[in-house]
Amino acid sequence: MTTLFRFRSLFGLVVVFAAAVVFSPSKNGDLLFLNSQNLFNVVRSISEIGILAVGMTLVILIGGIDLSVGSVLGLASVGSAILLVENDLGVVATVVVVLAIGLGFGLLQGFAVARFGIQAFIVTLAGMQIARGLARIWSGGQGISITYGDGPGQAPVAFSLLGERTFGGIVPIPALIFALVAMLAVVLLRVSAFSRHVYAVGGNEKAARLSGVPVTRVKIAVFGICGLLAALAGIVHAGQLNFGGPNDGAMYELDAIAAVVIGGTSLMGGRGSVVGTVAGALLVGVLRNILALNNIDSNIQLLIIGLVIVLAAGVAQLRPASAGVSERKIAA
Amino acid sequence: MDETRTVPVEMIGISKSYGGVHALRDVDLTVRAGEVHALLGENGAGKSTLMKVLSGEVGGYRGEIRIDGGSVHLGSPAEAQRAGIAMIHQELDLVPALSIAENVFLGGESRTRLGVVDSRRMVRETRDLLARTGVTIDPRRLVEQLRTGEQQLVTIAKALALDARILIMDEPTSALSEHEVGQLFAVIAELRRAGTGIVYISHRMQEIGQVADRATVLRNGAVVAEFAARSMTAAQASEAMVGRPLEQLYRPDAAGEVGAELLEVHDLSVTPRRPRPGRRDPAGISLRVRRGEIVGLAGLLGSGRTELLETLFGVGSPGRRGGTVHLAGDPVDSRGPRRSIRRGIAYVPEDRRVAGLALDHSVLANTVLAVVDRIARLGVVSRARERAVTAGSVERLGVKLASVDSPVGSLSGGNQQKVLLGRALLTEPRLLLLDEPTRGVDIGAKAEIYRLLRDTAAGGVGVLLASSEPAELIGVCDRVVVLSDGRSVGELDSASTTEAELLAASMGGVA
Numbered sequence: 001m002t003t004l005f006r007f008r009s010l011f012g013l014v015v016v017f018a019a020a021v022v023f024s025p026s027k028n029g030d031l032l033f034l035n036s037q038n039l040f041n042v043v044r045s046i047s048e049i050g051i052l053a054v055g056m057t058l059v060i061l062i063g064g065i066d067l068s069v070g071s072v073l074g075l076a077s078v079g080s081a082i083l084l085v086e087n088d089l090g091v092v093a094t095v096v097v098v099l100a101i102g103l104g105f106g107l108l109q110g111f112a113v114a115r116f117g118i119q120a121f122i123v124t125l126a127g128m129q130i131a132r133g134l135a136r137i138w139s140g141g142q143g144i145s146i147t148y149g150d151g152p153g154q155a156p157v158a159f160s161l162l163g164e165r166t167f168g169g170i171v172p173i174p175a176l177i178f179a180l181v182a183m184l185a186v187v188l189l190r191v192s193a194f195s196r197h198v199y200a201v202g203g204n205e206k207a208a209r210l211s212g213v214p215v216t217r218v219k220i221a222v223f224g225i226c227g228l229l230a231a232l233a234g235i236v237h238a239g240q241l242n243f244g245g246p247n248d249g250a251m252y253e254l255d256a257i258a259a260v261v262i263g264g265t266s267l268m269g270g271r272g273s274v275v276g277t278v279a280g281a282l283l284v285g286v287l288r289n290i291l292a293l294n295n296i297d298s299n300i301q302l303l304i305i306g307l308v309i310v311l312a313a314g315v316a317q318l319r320p321a322s323a324g325v326s327e328r329k330i331a332a
Numbered sequence: 333m334d335e336t337r338t339v340p341v342e343m344i345g346i347s348k349s350y351g352g353v354h355a356l357r358d359v360d361l362t363v364r365a366g367e368v369h370a371l372l373g374e375n376g377a378g379k380s381t382l383m384k385v386l387s388g389e390v391g392g393y394r395g396e397i398r399i400d401g402g403s404v405h406l407g408s409p410a411e412a413q414r415a416g417i418a419m420i421h422q423e424l425d426l427v428p429a430l431s432i433a434e435n436v437f438l439g440g441e442s443r444t445r446l447g448v449v450d451s452r453r454m455v456r457e458t459r460d461l462l463a464r465t466g467v468t469i470d471p472r473r474l475v476e477q478l479r480t481g482e483q484q485l486v487t488i489a490k491a492l493a494l495d496a497r498i499l500i501m502d503e504p505t506s507a508l509s510e511h512e513v514g515q516l517f518a519v520i521a522e523l524r525r526a527g528t529g530i531v532y533i534s535h536r537m538q539e540i541g542q543v544a545d546r547a548t549v550l551r552n553g554a555v556v557a558e559f560a561a562r563s564m565t566a567a568q569a570s571e572a573m574v575g576r577p578l579e580q581l582y583r584p585d586a587a588g589e590v591g592a593e594l595l596e597v598h599d600l601s602v603t604p605r606r607p608r609p610g611r612r613d614p615a616g617i618s619l620r621v622r623r624g625e626i627v628g629l630a631g632l633l634g635s636g637r638t639e640l641l642e643t644l645f646g647v648g649s650p651g652r653r654g655g656t657v658h659l660a661g662d663p664v665d666s667r668g669p670r671r672s673i674r675r676g677i678a679y680v681p682e683d684r685r686v687a688g689l690a691l692d693h694s695v696l697a698n699t700v701l702a703v704v705d706r707i708a709r710l711g712v713v714s715r716a717r718e719r720a721v722t723a724g725s726v727e728r729l730g731v732k733l734a735s736v737d738s739p740v741g742s743l744s745g746g747n748q749q750k751v752l753l754g755r756a757l758l759t760e761p762r763l764l765l766l767d768e769p770t771r772g773v774d775i776g777a778k779a780e781i782y783r784l785l786r787d788t789a790a791g792g793v794g795v796l797l798a799s800s801e802p803a804e805l806i807g808v809c810d811r812v813v814v815l816s817d818g819r820s821v822g823e824l825d826s827a828s829t830t831e832a833e834l835l836a837a838s839m840g841g842v843a
Contacts, residue, residue, distance in 0.1 A: 192713065193704045193713050196697065196701065196713065197704070199690075199697065200697070204688075204689065206687045207688050207690055207701075208690075210645075210647065210669050210679060210681055210687055211669070212669050212672075212674075212759070213701065213702075214670055271692060
């Protein structure tokens with residue numbers, strides 16, 4: 001029973017996936033949904049949100065929230081474009097600088113949360129405005145197109161790889177990056193001492209502090225990781241679109257939070273997993289895809305996705321009855 | 333005589349099971365008008381479940397409940413309240429950000445003719461209710477500004493407002509000072525005269541003799557004994573609760589080998605940067621703990637026991653510190669838990685639910701929390717290692733559980749406390765600071781915890797134990813330091829001190 005509950009986020013994905021197979025339109029006897037090209041497009045379509053959601057999972061696990069990730073994504077996409085095109089930086093240098101910006105931004109937010117005790121919602125609400133403002137100032141309010149070549153004002157061709165596919169032209173690079181980030185995060189949360197501290201801070205911060213967990217450092221680190229991943233998503237974004245848009249990424253933070261919640265992570269902190277988040281992101285991707293394949297009106301899509309979020313949150317409330325029932329304990 | 337009293341509540345053959353576990357088996361209980369009926373049993377014996385059935389919080393039971401002779405079904409707390417049954421919960425169910433009056437009338441606010449909440453009337457009536465419980469607090473004060481004991485009295489006032497005929501009190505004195513307990517007993521006496529039937533749950537045996545008429549003992553969900561409360565002895569009750577003759581609760585051979593000086597506190601004081609009301613920071617405390625010694629900290633509520641332990645561990649009020657603290661000869665700066673743990677100080681806080689455990693998390697996660705980075709290599713924790721460490725701790729402390737993966741919140745209070753103690757011991761402390769280590773713990777687990785503390789001390793650890801139970805301080809500790817108003821005002825040798833003497837010393841008569 002407990003095991004079943006542990007996998008309820010995957011369960012939801014399986015249900016939606018099965019529904020997608022059933023309702024898939026077909027062409028020449030082949031189901032369009034199951035076409036490998038289509039499936040990888042699904043993963044590609046959620047890769048940016050997915051990367052954001054992995055960082056968001058950590059923040060939510062410590063009982064926080066990060067509303068700034070969409071704006072940081074926009075800032076990072078602008079930064080990537082400008083550094084490549086206007087400052088003629090190489091790909092590696094650009095990536096390093098942009099990731100450092102995201103990391104620094106996240107660390108600062110974490111510092112404000114952990115040291116001054118300001119609520120994460122407020123700090124990152126401010127951070128959302130600040131990052132958006134920085135993106136617009138840096139770009140002068142205009143989007144920057146990325147053209148490739150060796151001349152000045154052109155980006156190295158290597159950066160355009162982000163829009164390509166690998167493994168025989170099947171696997172989109174953004175999907176691959178998302179998969180790597182997710183796997184890294186899953187392993188990190190499984191085996192590291194750091195992850196035990198993350199869960200403990202979310203489960204009972206006071207108890208964690210009294211047990212010698214460096215609560216302040218854990219919080220700052222988690223916000224730093226989240227900022228770093230937001231910047232990574234911004235780089236992927238710029239590479240996919242060949243464009244740095246100062247207004248891009250708006251509302252992405254909410255999509256990321258949705259993926260985390262559908263994945264069964266508790267907004268109260270202390271409970272959840274990256275596996276669930278990946279499943280949550282995939283669930284939304286599959287749902288969007290099958291609705292689009294059936295030419296469902298995009299406004300109705302919004303409606304359906306909203307309902308699924310509520311449904312998933314409702315399912316997450318159904319917990320095994322054993323937890324928290326004080327009288328039902330093991331007899332002496 | 334008793335037979336002529338009316339019997340407002342009869343519970344007949346009540347059974348309740350959760351999944352395959354029988355929480356209650358065929359329990360009969362009657363509560364007469366004007367009677368205090370004590371309900372005894374270890375944690376998990378079924379007391380709370382039985383009372384939740386009676387207060388309508390738990391449905392799906394088998395058996396019959398009769399109110400004034402008529403069979404009823406109590407499906408919700410609201411139905412129970414209409415039937416005249418009210419319950420005061422062990423957990424304080426108050427809204428911290430509302431005033432006392434607003435809490436007392438929560439959901440039943442009186443209104444003026446215009447439909448506006450009639451706060452003047454609510455304040456007036458609350459003042460009267462509070463006066464009945466013997467406190468004079470302004471009903472307009474916010475609940476969050478009150479001390480725990482005062483909050484407890486507010487919950488009692490709230491129950492009085494319901495004018496119930498049957499009042500269930502679940503551990504009403506656990507957070508009360510000696511003086512406040514006296515006030516509560518006066519309220520109970522008044523209610524009895526008015527014909528209210530009271531069900532009284534408590535772990536404190538002396539109280540039951542003082543306040544109750546009858547006592548029913550539950551064990552494993554069934555009634556095992558019934559006593560006339562006034563003639564019942566503590567030994568009789570304990571044996572019924574545990575189901576076997578209790579090995580003596582406190583060890584008579586308490587004094588073990590005492591070694592070298594470990595903790596030396598000299599004239600410790602803290603001047604807080606921002607003083608908080610109700611907090612008593614150290615204002616001149618001197619004491620010593622040697623290796624292998626258990627030293628008790630006595631004192632009334634508000635004497636500064638908890639604040640001293642917090643200051644020693646490095647989580648006290650921020651501010652200027654005076655005096656000196658040495659651990660094994662080295663000065664201790666007490667700059668935070670992480671540093672303290674590394675120096676060999678472990679702390680088990682008073683309220684395990686708030687400051688001790690992540691109740692949703694597994695026993696394993698809670699047990700290894702303080703040592704998880706020690707058992708990690710290059711930041712990587714081995715699952716097998718975590719399991720081995722947890723298994724060792726669980727075995728050493730005799731924690732009773734189905735699996736180390738079950739949430740720690742599903743364990744009984746005693747077992748939760750053992751998990752907490754196990755976590756502290758895993759850090760291999762030289763000095764163990766304990767705050768009320770047996771609060772809300774049943775008598776069987778209590779005895780085991782005492783034995784464990786003795787064994788720990790025998791291993792060369794110094795223990796500083798703060799408690800509000802004189803019997804515990806005298807029975808377990810070698811010496812007892814008495815605090816008053818943040819100062820150490822005396823020291824007693826527990827071998828030659830009676831509980832009464834200790835109480836007198838706490839209240840100001842310095843030994």
